[in-house]
Amino acid sequence: xxxxxxxxxxxxxxxxxxxxxxxxxxxxxxxxxxxxxxxxxxxxxxxxxxxxxxxxxxxxxxxxxxxxxxxxxxxxxxxxxxxxxxxxxxxxxxxxxxxxxxxxxxxxxxxxxxxxxxxxxxxxxxxxxxxxxxxxxxxxxxxxxxxxxxxxxxxxxxxxxxxxxxxxxxxxxxxxxxxxxxxxxxxxxxxxxxxxxxxxxxxxxxxxxxxxxxxxxxxxxxxxxxxxxxxxxxxxxxxxxxxxxxxxxxxxxxxxxxxxxxxxxxxxxxxxxxxxxxxxxxxxxxxxxxxxxxxxxxxxxxxxxxxxxxxxxxxxxxxxxxxxxxxxxxxxxxxxxxxxxxxxxxxxxxxxxxxxxxxxxxxxxxxxxxxxxxxxxxxxxxxxxxxxxxxxxxxxxxxxxxxxxxxxxxxxxxxxxxxxxxxxxxxxxxxxxxxxxxxxxxxxxxxxxxxxxxxxxxxxxxxxxxxxxxxxxxxxxxxxxxxxxxxxxxxxxxxxxxxxxxxxxxxxxxxxxxxxxxxxxxxxxxxxxxxxxxxxxxxxxxxxxxxxxxxxxxxxxxxxxxxxxxxxxxxxxxxxxxxxxxxxxxxxxxxxxxxxxxxxxxxxxxxxxxxxxxxxxxxxxxxxxxxxxxxxxxxxxxxxxxxxxxxxxxxxxxxxxxxxxxxxxxxxxxxxxxxxxxxxxx
Numbered sequence: 001x002x003x004x005x006x007x008x009x010x011x012x013x014x015x016x017x018x019x020x021x022x023x024x025x026x027x028x029x030x031x032x033x034x035x036x037x038x039x040x041x042x043x044x045x046x047x048x049x050x051x052x053x054x055x056x057x058x059x060x061x062x063x064x065x066x067x068x069x070x071x072x073x074x075x076x077x078x079x080x081x082x083x084x085x086x087x088x089x090x091x092x093x094x095x096x097x098x099x100x101x102x103x104x105x106x107x108x109x110x111x112x113x114x115x116x117x118x119x120x121x122x123x124x125x126x127x128x129x130x131x132x133x134x135x136x137x138x139x140x141x142x143x144x145x146x147x148x149x150x151x152x153x154x155x156x157x158x159x160x161x162x163x164x165x166x167x168x169x170x171x172x173x174x175x176x177x178x179x180x181x182x183x184x185x186x187x188x189x190x191x192x193x194x195x196x197x198x199x200x201x202x203x204x205x206x207x208x209x210x211x212x213x214x215x216x217x218x219x220x221x222x223x224x225x226x227x228x229x230x231x232x233x234x235x236x237x238x239x240x241x242x243x244x245x246x247x248x249x250x251x252x253x254x255x256x257x258x259x260x261x262x263x264x265x266x267x268x269x270x271x272x273x274x275x276x277x278x279x280x281x282x283x284x285x286x287x288x289x290x291x292x293x294x295x296x297x298x299x300x301x302x303x304x305x306x307x308x309x310x311x312x313x314x315x316x317x318x319x320x321x322x323x324x325x326x327x328x329x330x331x332x333x334x335x336x337x338x339x340x341x342x343x344x345x346x347x348x349x350x351x352x353x354x355x356x357x358x359x360x361x362x363x364x365x366x367x368x369x370x371x372x373x374x375x376x377x378x379x380x381x382x383x384x385x386x387x388x389x390x391x392x393x394x395x396x397x398x399x400x401x402x403x404x405x406x407x408x409x410x411x412x413x414x415x416x417x418x419x420x421x422x423x424x425x426x427x428x429x430x431x432x433x434x435x436x437x438x439x440x441x442x443x444x445x446x447x448x449x450x451x452x453x454x455x456x457x458x459x460x461x462x463x464x465x466x467x468x469x470x471x472x473x474x475x476x477x478x479x480x481x482x483x484x485x486x487x488x489x490x491x492x493x494x495x496x497x498x499x500x501x502x503x504x505x506x507x508x509x510x511x512x513x514x515x516x517x518x519x520x521x522x523x524x525x526x527x528x529x530x531x532x533x534x535x536x537x538x539x540x541x542x543x544x545x546x547x548x549x550x551x552x553x554x555x556x557x558x559x560x561x562x563x564x565x566x567x568x569x570x571x572x573x574x575x576x577x578x579x580x581x582x583x584x585x586x587x588x589x590x591x592x593x594x595x596x597x598x599x600x601x602x603x604x605x606x607x608x609x610x611x612x613x614x615x616x617x618x619x620x621x622x623x624x625x626x627x628x629x630x631x632x633x634x635x636x637x638x639x640x641x642x643x644x645x646x647x648x649x650x651x652x653x654x655x656x657x658x659x660x661x662x663x664x665x666x667x668x669x670x671x672x673x674x675x676x677x678x679x680x681x682x
Contacts, residue, residue: 035118041516042212043108048510049216049229049521050105057223058443058500058524059565067222068102074562075101075218079116081152084170085123087163088156105219113215114208121203128200130164134171135189141626147173150620172624180629181331191296199258199299224524225561226502232517248310249317249337251277255302259284259322264417267371268347269340276335278324279415279470280554283309284332285320294320294334311339325550325613331633347371348388351397353404354655356663359671365663366401366409368394373419373427373474390419391426398430398459408462408666410659411478414492418473425450428481430458431488435575438477439529440501447529449573462666463488466658467543469551472496479541480530487578489586489669490541491662493549497558499537500565501526527565533572537565544586545593545665547658548606553613585672592668593661602657605643 054063061067076094080086086094097112104110147169148154157163171192178188209231216229250269251262259282271277286308287294297305309317317339320332349370356363370390379387394411401409418424421438428437429452436449465479465488476495482488503525507518529535538558551557558564597603623629 035114035121036206036208036211037114038110038212039208041518042110042208044511045212045229045507045518046105046108046110046216046219048507048518049219052505052510052521053220053223053227053523056443056505056523056525057227058526059223060443061223063102063105065099065102067219068099070222070563071101071218072098074221075113075116075215078214078218079120083151083154083156084163084166085120085127086156087160088158090119090123091156101219110212110215114211117206117211117214121206124200124203127167128196130167131171131196132193134168135175135193138185139172139175141172141176141179141624143625144628145169145624146621147624148621149173169624173622176624176626176629179626180633195296195298198296202299202301202304205301220521220523222563224500224563224565225558226498226500227521227523229519229521231519248339249277250340251309253283253302253306253309256282258299260297260300260302260305265415266347267415270337272371274335274337276337277319277321280324280556282322282324283319284322285318285334287318287320289316289318290336292318294318313340315339324554325609347374349390349393349397351401353401353406354659354663356660356667358664358667361667363407363663363667363670364405365659365666366397366404366406367412367659368397368401368409369412370394370416370427372416373421373423375420375423389426390423391430394427395430395458402459402461406461407670408464408663409459410464410466410662410666412466412659413471413475413479414466414468414658415470416472416475417470417496418475418498421450421474421477424474424477425452428452428478429454431460431463431482432485432578433457433576435485436531436573437481439531439533439570439573440526441529441570442526447570462669464662464666465490466662467492467495467541468549469493469496469540469556471541472498476536476541477528480536483541483544484530484532485575485578486580486582489545489582489589489665490543491545491665492543492547492658493551494542494546494557495536495540496556497536497538497540497564499528499535499558500524501528524565529570531573531575533569535567535569538567545590545662547597547661548603548610550606550609550613553610553617581673582669585669588672589665589668593665596664597661600657600661601646603661 050063054061072094076086076091094112094116097116100112104112148166151166157166174192175185175188178191179185183191213229213231220227220229248269249271250266251271252264252266253260254263255261262277262279262281262283265272265277265279283305284298285294285296286305288308288311295308297308309319311317315338316336318334318336320334322332349368351366351368354365354367356365373390374388375390376384376388380389398409425437432452434452434455436451438450439447440450441447463482465482467475467479467490471479471492472495476497476499479490479495483490501524502522505521505523507520511518527535527537540557623632
């Protein structure tokens, strides 16, 4: 199942017959009492966004029937991605709108979108009644039957009876999961009744603005996953995230199906410092303080979940989470995070020195951690001579590390999602003489170079760049330049693959006659290319030394997003490589690293986890037999306990195994480069 790139309404739907009106009627004429309809301003916004994207987006995609068909599928996916609410007759009736959504954008007639949502809401009400009836009875957990957890590719239920059977198994699985978590059947039923009551209540509070937001984002998502419409309310939240001034836990969230999923951990924030919450974790409960009751938030609106998690500095929030690598029917774990403000100082680059014992000697390795590419523009404008910026801070750290006589330096970009492009250029310039760092091609096909013009090199010793699947954008530009120039080695896992440039357009400027706030559009206007002409888009940067990563078993990265722009290349630009020594030594270095990691227990455990997670990803059916599920859970717990026992017996190494192995690679590089015979023929 692909990673969802759209904001999804946290609920589900089913329905009664559709009555499509005769042409010529207005949307308001067709809306029944209590149902939602478009606001007058929505027509103007839709037209403005349609015009903007068709003329300004990087792809210059035409708004036509082909786009309409994709948009229809995306909108339907937002309403019922798991195919748990609509019936096949509903879908057949909706087909009347498959090739009219493009016309709706251009004409402003949003009837189809609102009619589909209103049907969704009625189906939700019907399904809610069915769930209450199911929870009023008993389930037999000794029967050998299964529930299909992933219905994204299954056919729609043809009849109410067929859908009832799907829901019987769904609710039975939810009751069983709660029983395995320690609740008795009565408590489990009460929890689920509360959960579904909340879902119904939240959906009943949906406003026209919410439906329009969902519809218009189905339109923007047909262009690419980084293009989106932000309503006035969403724009305010975006400004808060950008300023990072909000007191909370420092995490970005989105709704995926009925879960609140973590999409980003803000570097330097409370969640990041705790090490307890990770990207792709799913939050299923929220509690306040040490003794606050845990509130089940499955099915909640994303803004309501955010309000529960936000709070004053110094207060504690408890989160019940399903870890990213755990199945959705697994047992949740509870973590606690102390809220705080995300300070710029917490996001700044930091360094440390590590001593690595290897091959009879000791290597001193400097590690520079860069959470993101930051630049304090306001401080610079105010004349602060020490204004924070990634490149300026790293320049200072490089001087400190060289004064400490380090043998090599690791630049750690794991989890770094990007930031200011100028800082990626300037950071690269600290390690090369001068020259182009990245090429940018705009919507008109014009290619420009972003260049380091400073001929000074601030560090010319052994260098490694450590990346992972969450290293994106500016991180990929820096890593690619270091690799292309032969300036250092890139180590870790293949990066995210975001090689596009976005711009924010405020709609108020496009419609100055409007007295209402209209929101903003974030749209893709250009693509990045390496100096060798290859794009980082979709494919990312492939390290010279690949380490195993749990992200291999997760659908993370640009290539997993719907409608992601594809990889391509342009002409290589003129640049002078730093050295070819690394290229000549790479085969020998790789052989030694592979031999070491093959026998390293931590790398072995990681490979075992990846294999297990890959196997779980392909298994979508879960047993509804309680004894079997208990045995499966006990086997997992026993496996983890045995692994901890082995670690204790061997003596736990608290150092990051990836940093340690990267240090050993640099140590090998030093030894091999000092050997004339090896340097000539590795």
